[in-house]
Amino acid sequence: MQLVLEKRAERSNTIALISPLIAIGLTIVTMVILFAILGKNPLLALHAYFIAPLTDSYSLEEIAVKATPLVMIAIGLSLCYLANAWNIGAEGQFLIGAVAGSWIAVKTQGTDAGVWVLPVMLVLAAAAGALYALIPAICKVKFGASEILTSLMLVYVADLVLDYLVRGPWRDPHGFNFPTTAEFDPVATVPLLIEGGRLHLGSIVALLVVAAAAILLGRTIKGFEIRVVGAAPRAARFGGFNSNQSVILTFAVSGALAGLAGIIEVAGPVGHLQPGISPGYGFTAIIVAFLGRLNPLGILIAGLFLALTFIGGEQAQITMKIPLDVTKVFQGILLFYVLACDSLILYRFKLVFPNRQVARGTG
Amino acid sequence: MLDPTTNGLHSGETPLLRTIGLTKRYGDFLANDAIDIDIWPKEIHALLGENGAGKSTLVKAIYGLIQPSAGDIFWNGKPVALTGPSEARSRGIGMVFQHFSLFDNLTVAENVALGLDGRESFKDISARLEQVSKTYGLPLDPKREVWQLSVGERQRIEIVRALMQDPQFLILDEPTAVLTPQEADQLFIVLERLKAEGRAILYISHKLEEVKRLCDTATILRGGKKVETCNPRLETAASLARMMVGGEVKQVKAAAGRQTTVPRLVVNDLTLAPGEAHGVRLEHISFELKGGEILGIAGVAGNGQDELFAALSGERLSRDPGTIVIEGLAAGHLSITQRRKLGAAFVPEERLGHGTAPRMKLSENALLTGHAASGMVHHGFIDTAATLKTVDRTTETFDVRKAKRDPEAASLSGGNLQKFIVGREILRNPAVLVVSQPTWGVDAGAAAVIRQALLDLATAGAAVLVTSQDLDELAEIADRIAVMFHGHLSAPLAISEATREKLGLLMGGSTLEPEEAVHAVGA
Missing domain, CATH: 3.40.50.300 (P-loop containing nucleotide triphosphate hydrolases)
Structure with a gap:
């Protein structure tokens, strides 16, 4: 008796929908084992991770705040991945966007510059993110350099640029030598949706991005071009679509969205530029994109779920002294299971019993 | 009637290879359904059938490349389980594939050496290669790199490589598909000679005239089942075609008085x-x-x-x-x-x-070539109704058979997908x-x-x-x-x-x- 993977005649849409749920289920089982090994009560830990954050309004708001950059970045990444362009450097594009937008905020600090400041910051951040993402895209198209490596390496460049600026030229003179800029002026800050809360306008922007991506991919010829270039490159060329153009376009859009997410994070919840503005949003967004099956609506749901693990991880750290790194372990295991479960869409498991008994006829 | 020994020639002997009830199942699909076939020494045995009839599955099972789901294989009268091609080769079964497995940048001798199982030195292999190719009239220069050779020469490498194992039984998968008529004639001379030496040959083809000319026995498969084993020389091409297809084949006819224009x-x-x-x-x-x-x-x-x-x-x-x-x-x-x-x-x-694009729907594949000139796109937005209409019209006009209105391209059979692709273009009224x-x-x-x-x-x-x-x-x-x-x-x-x-x-x-x-x- 053996277990084999057997190819399906057509991809299973049912499995395509439930495979992320199977992956989440398997991840939770693995986490239970991990908690038990760490000597923590698995049930309490799961409660702290997944239930407790949903029971108070502060945490719910915080989930939406954390989900905002995740969803925006993941939407951009999903376009890249659909087009078979592997942007792994959203974290860097996020940081560069934050830096570029902050430049206006820092330069207009205390000048009563007017309401134009925030829009210009947003545009500049998006443009910077796009340009930064174009570096690996152009290197791939022109020289055949692996965009996976170049985009990833540029993350560290962006990280160091930010570090240099907040420790050097942009450091808050009244900041007791902490590596941070001064708090942004109100005109350079993303408005809150509810006074006194944490939810900000960025969440609305994220929802608009989701809607726009859904229309682009489902209804337009450009969206079709992106999908077909990734799904069947030779057929795409036969259809008259240029895969290089798609690489450039999807990288630019994804960089712009990551950059936008970066400045919204800095000019919103954080309020100033400093190192460590991202708990790895750009990398976690890769998991969000795949958990959401590269589908805009799926990404919205997946973004909220991953945000829950961030909040739940903090909760578990406070109440149960579970290390924060366990959250990253959780996310890593989740990505692993998501990708593994994807094979069930095209294949199914089957038990095979070798069957050798046959009526012995003679010729 | 299905008893292959009815011609009386082989009564009392054991066949070289016999399968009984050989079945291969892929999911719900029966690629081979209880196939009985006997191969005798000194016989060129044709395996006839349309694409998808199960010919490749059957020979892969005989060559040990796949394991049958049920049924038995007898070699010289004894049941055998062929766990892999090297075991099949060691028993004396050789195979020449339709798609060659050769390294373009290696020489003929290097390619042959890579395909052999034994521990012979490279020098001995080269020498034997030259000798075998001379004996059978299959000229090859062992030192040339494969990419410089014609398709016919590449096939010769595969045949010589198989012959160097001295097989009692050689399987050839559509060998003439890549040959000129003259090259095919030369190949037939080689096959006749192998037969005269007492070897058996299983010859897969769908070219009926060729089979009538060359083969002593023909087994016809259709839809995974064996239809008949017969003597092809006593059949007509039309009767063989009927057995393959399971009905009359429609003749195409050109309209009279076709005018050429500009x-x-x-x-x-x-x-x-x-x-x-x-x-x-x-x-x-x-x-x-x-x-x-x-x-x-x-x-x-x-x-x-x-x-x-x-x-x-x-x-x-x-x-x-x-x-x-x-x-x-x-x-x-x-x-x-x-x-x-x-x-x-x-x-x-x-x-x-x-x-x-295999994993995209037919409507999306209609859009693939129709987006530029067929009114399927307005201001950058896809007119889904128009793409579906193209699918429906193609389906109707060209009798495309499919499980639902708009399935993935990969789920269609080869013939139906080809009808869709040709139909998709013809319905655009091309010049x-x-x-x-x-x-x-x-x-x-x-x-x-x-x-x-x-x-x-x-x-x-x-x-x-x-x-x-x-x-x-x-x-x-x-x-x-x-x-x-x-x-x-x-x-x-x-x-x-x-x-x-x-x-x-x-x-x-x-x-x-x-x-x-x-x-x-x-x-």
């Missing part, structure tokens, strides 16, 4: 360097194709047909716009989309991955249609539909260019036939002058002497 596709001295390593360079190709006319391009695979298709379609651009003229406009520099807007349509050889291998691996019913559609399109006034390795197909539908060899295209021959012999010579790279041409016309 030139719609003109190629002027097209020369194009290959796009990839070991590709073929197109050399000074010129022809003119009028409306109402079908021009066939024959030739052994790999002589530049793919490169010509890419140049004509615009997947590769040529520097000089005037080299390709579509509907009177210089188009050599235009993209495939712009050429479609001029009224050209294209059907590539590969159905999955080139002609269609020029360039088709590569229109019925490659397609069942006889679908092939007839497609050939008829091409004829009807020409009758309606379009210019049709058909590239095919199947000379019978070209003879059936083309008005003129040109031959591609090493990137050169011969001058087209009118169909009345294009004898198999002449085409075979051109396919092998000979040029027709004027006298010879005249002589052949008289013959």
